[in-house]
Amino acid sequence: VQLVEAGGGVVQAGGLLRLSCVASGSPYSMHVMAWVRQAPGKQRELVAIINHDGGTSTYSDVVKGLFTISRDNVNNTIHLHMNSLKPEDTAVYYCHAQERILIGRVYENDYWGQETQVNGYS
16 A cells, blocks of 8 residues: 655745645555644644545644645545644644454554655745
């Protein structure tokens, strides 16, 4: 399974950016997918997570109301729409996907994208 990210870049504070992550290589649809980020000198933190059908999403408090996660299961893609970017949003962003397979019991596999850099400057 491969997760390929795109859309990172340098944006002035207040600007917007959209990240994309395409999952390929699995015969199963991904269960939950998420965006995680790690700023310099800080621990990795969950930014947003979305369930298998896109009906439920959860955000960290610091991005709630500013970022939106969306999902396109036809194309096995998730997006992160980032509005009103701030310098503190500067981080390496990772796409994460959990594959859940039911064969007698549940098997869970976790996959990570290669990372994409977002820089918000004032």
